[in-house]
Amino acid sequence: MDLKKILPILFMFLTFNFYAQSDNFKDKKEQIRAMKVAFFTTELDLTPSEAEKFWPIYNTFDDRQFELRHQKMKGYFKRMQGDNxxxxSEKEASALLDQIQDNEEDLYNLRKKFMINIKDVLPATKILKLKKAEEDFNRKLLQQYKDKGSNR
Structure with missing residues (x-):
């Protein structure tokens, strides 16, 4: 399995860990969003016009992606903890797998729709930079989390 497939999974678990450990989850989420905005702004070198159009589309996408990944998946993982x-039953497990697969399909369709919408705002080169910036940001966030964990 390559790193591109592992990073979103690790990011999801990282975010679950933040959620479990923090009473101020919304504060953590806003901190991460602020870090992401700063990082993307630097990496993408958006013009003021591009930024004005890009951020509302991206924030809507990011909020929906967060909801799909974390709110729905949280329920699935809760059902899979301990000896649950x-x-x-086989029927319940099959239904849970179907729900997870549907959620993953929703995430795929959301990303696809986002790409269609963002093509009207950014040139292809900046969209590729965005993809790279997302991966780099997730990697950076994961590294910060690892560094914080080793300092405990």
Missing amino acids: LDKL
């Missing part, structure tokens, strides 16, 4: 998996 051993208690699931």
Whole structure:
């Protein structure tokens, strides 16, 4: 499995960990968003006109992506903790797998729609820079989390 497939999964678990450890989850989320805005602004070198159009589209996409990844997946993972998996019937497990697959398909369709919408705002080169910036940001966030964990 390559890093591009692992990073979103690690980011998802990282965010779950933030959620579990923090009473101020919204504060953490806003901190991450502010870091992301600063990082993307530097990496993408958006013109004022591009930024004005880009950020509302991206923030809507990011909020919906967060909802799909974290709110829905949180429920799935809760059902899989401890010995809950051993208690699931085959029918319940199959239904849970179907829900997870549907959620992953929703995420895929959301990303696809985002790409269609963003093509009206940014040139292809900046969209590729965005993809790279997202991966770099997630990697940077994960590294900060690792560094923070090793300092405990």
